[in-house]
Every structure is written in C-alpha cells, then in structure tokens.
Amino acid sequence: GTGSAAAVPINADFDIAYVTPVTLGTPPQTLQLDFDSGSSDLWVFSSHLPTSQIRGQQIYAPNKSSTAKLLDGHSWSITYGDGSGSRGNVYTDNVTVGGLTVGSQAIECAQQVSSSFTTEDHIDGLVGLGFSTLNTVSPKSQLTFFDNAKSNLDSPVFTADLKYKQAGTYDFGFIDEAKYTGEITYVPVNSDPGYWTFPSSGYAVGSGNFTASSISGIADTGTSLVYLPTAIVTAYYRQVQGATNSRSYGGYVFPCASTLPTFTFGVGAARFTIPAAYLNYAPVTPGSATCFGGLQSSSGVGINIWGDVALKAAFVVFNGGNPPTIGWAAK
Numbered sequence: 001g002t003g004s005a006a007a008v009p010i011n012a013d014f015d016i017a018y019v020t021p022v023t024l025g026t027p028p029q030t031l032q033l034d035f036d037s038g039s040s041d042l043w044v045f046s047s048h049l050p051t052s053q054i055r056g057q058q059i060y061a062p063n064k065s066s067t068a069k070l071l072d073g074h075s076w077s078i079t080y081g082d083g084s085g086s087r088g089n090v091y092t093d094n095v096t097v098g099g100l101t102v103g104s105q106a107i108e109c110a111q112q113v114s115s116s117f118t119t120e121d122h123i124d125g126l127v128g129l130g131f132s133t134l135n136t137v138s139p140k141s142q143l144t145f146f147d148n149a150k151s152n153l154d155s156p157v158f159t160a161d162l163k164y165k166q167a168g169t170y171d172f173g174f175i176d177e178a179k180y181t182g183e184i185t186y187v188p189v190n191s192d193p194g195y196w197t198f199p200s201s202g203y204a205v206g207s208g209n210f211t212a213s214s215i216s217g218i219a220d221t222g223t224s225l226v227y228l229p230t231a232i233v234t235a236y237y238r239q240v241q242g243a244t245n246s247r248s249y250g251g252y253v254f255p256c257a258s259t260l261p262t263f264t265f266g267v268g269a270a271r272f273t274i275p276a277a278y279l280n281y282a283p284v285t286p287g288s289a290t291c292f293g294g295l296q297s298s299s300g301v302g303i304n305i306w307g308d309v310a311l312k313a314a315f316v317v318f319n320g321g322n323p324p325t326i327g328w329a330a331k
C-alpha cells in the first residue's frame with residue numbers, strides 16, 4: 001500500500017511547523033498532527049486532559065471509538081529539545097494517514113501537556129517518525145506508525161516534500177518522481193541514536209567557496225530551524241550587516257531589511273542551496289524590525305539538526321530498509 005497527505009504550515013506568516021490530517025478510531029476522529037522525524041511517539045491531545053490545558057486543539061476520545069483498546073498498565077512521558085513535553089496513558093486503535101491504515105497503532109493519550117503545547121493551538125499532537133528505539137512507552141515500548149505500516153508498504157520509505165509558506169506532502173511507500181528533479185543522492189544513516197543521522201559533506205555561504213567538511217546531523221521534520229556548529233554559523237552571519245548573537249533572543253538576529261546570503265550544504269557530491277528568504281525566519285516579536293535567523297548554532301543543542309528550513313529546500317527520502325539510508329534531491 002501507499003499513502004499521501006498534505007503537510008500544512010500552522011502559521012500563515014512563518015513556517016513554525018507543519019501539520020497533517022490523521023484519522024483515529026471508529027467512527028473516524030480527525031486531528032492535525034505534527035509529523036516529527038526527530039521523535040518516535042504518536043501522541044494526541046485527548047479526553048483525558050484537564051480542560052485547562054486545551055485551547056482550541058482537537059482531541060481524541062478513545063471511549064468514543066468502538067475499536068479503541070486500553071494498553072493496560074502502560075504510560076509515556078516525553079520532553080523535546082525545546083523544553084516542551086507531555087505524558088499520559090496508551091490505547092491502540094486504527095490510524096489512517098492519506099489512505100494508508102495501520103490497525104492497532106499505539107496512540108499515546110495526553111493526560112498532561114506543557115504550556116507551550118497548550119498555547120500552540122494548531123498542533124493536536126505528534127506522529128513520531130524516528131526509530132522506534134526512542135519510543136517512551138513503558139513497560140513495553142511501542143512501534144511508530146511507519147514501522148507498523150512498513151510491511152504493508154510497496155516500498156519501506158516515506159518522503160518529505162516540505163515547502164516555504166505553502167502546503168507540501170508526506171508520502172508513504174513510494175517515491176513520486178514528479179516531486180523532484182535530477183537524481184536522488186543517498187547516504188548512509190546511523191540509526192543508533194534513534195534519529196535519522198546522516199553525514200553532510202560541507203557548506204558554502206552565499207557565492208563563497210564550498211568548504212568540504214563532514215558534518216554529522218539529523219534530518220528532523222519536527223524542528224523549525226537549522227542548527228550547525230558555531231564555526232559555520234559565525235561564517236554565515238559575518239556576511240550579514242548588523243547581525244548579532246543575542247542572549248536575550250536566544251540566537252542570531254539581524255535587521256529584517258538586511259540582505260541575507262544563501263546557504264549551501266552538501267550531501268555526497270550533491271549541493272543544496274537554501275534561499276535567503278528561508279533564512280530570514282521571523283521577526284523576534286510581531287512587527288519588530290529585528291529578525292531571527294533560520295540558521296542557528298548547535299552548541300547549546302548537542303547535535304546538529306537539519307530542520308524544516310533545510311528540508312524545504314529539497315525532496316527527502318527516508319528509506320527504512322535494511323540498512324536505512326536517506327536520499328536528497330533538488331526540486
């Protein structure tokens with residue numbers, strides 16, 4: 001089988017995150033979930049949450065689904081790199097994404113979410129697409145939607161075609177040749193950390209020379225920005241008039257009117273250029289003349305992250321075969 005579903009920006013002004021419609025249970029309950037290749041829990045806002053923690057999000061009510069089953073004695077608790085988090089209990093039920101159905105998918109029902117999830121009213125939960133070794137359900141960890149679907153897929157892959165300020169697509173089980181140009185460059189994935197960890201071959205700032213350098217990082221659809229080593233990031237912002245690394249705003253900012261260089265990264269022999277517009281992420285506060293950069297330092301993160309700012313400059317194949325690989329193509 002295969003599946004195909006839209007990835008819709010949650011904000012009209014800047015690409016904080018993308019959500020995809022997912023139907024759960026019988027009769028179908030549709031939630032807008034954030035597909036996150038940087039984590040491995042499928043969790044939802046649920047009828048088990050205090051109403052004080054729900055602010056407009058859709059919820060999944062397992063007791064309204066005739067096919068829901070409590071996974072007795074199991075719980076989950078997760079904290080993300082941005083400090084947000086959630087926890088709760090677990091049901092299994094049917095989950096459908098873009099025509100692809102998994103029966104008996106573990107659906108982690110939130111009993112508590114952090115304030116940043118409560119205030120993010122366009123995200124009703126997450127679908128983890130990382131490696132199932134990262135799943136937090138205890139005492140028996142659960143499989144991701146992708147791992148559960150894999151044996152029924154025409155090909156054990158999913159692809160991300162994210163776009164700048166417009167809807168893109170997640171496809172499951174096939175590679176849509178109409179979504180990319182040229183060839184797909186595949187490189188090995190180290191799944192030991194539980195992420196889609198792959199080597200980049202180097203970078204260039206604007207029209208400058210390409211610096212060959214092996215950079216290990218993760219492809220993370222659930223992170224908005226790109227986080228790279230400080231040496232690369234300072235080389236970039238040296239080319240931006242008025243840029244400064246702001247302690248108060250927590251990263252590199254610059255005058256919104258500044259001309260930004262592009263940023264090119266290598267995957268094997270291939271080169272992908274992130275347009276300057278993608279690197280002007282957003283005003284630091286609505287209407288401010290100071291803007292926050294889409295490229296930030298990974299020194300505070302611990303790993304390098306190729307988030308949405310980079311992913312939307314390419315067509316990306318997450319190949320869950322044995323061994324796993326990741327493919328990057330222009331579009």
Ligand SMILES: CC(=O)Nc1cccc(CN)c1
Nearest residue numbers: 034080084116117120222223
């Ligand atoms: C507050 C909030 O929205 N956190 C969030 C959203 C989506 C993904 C992740 C994990 N990378 C965290």
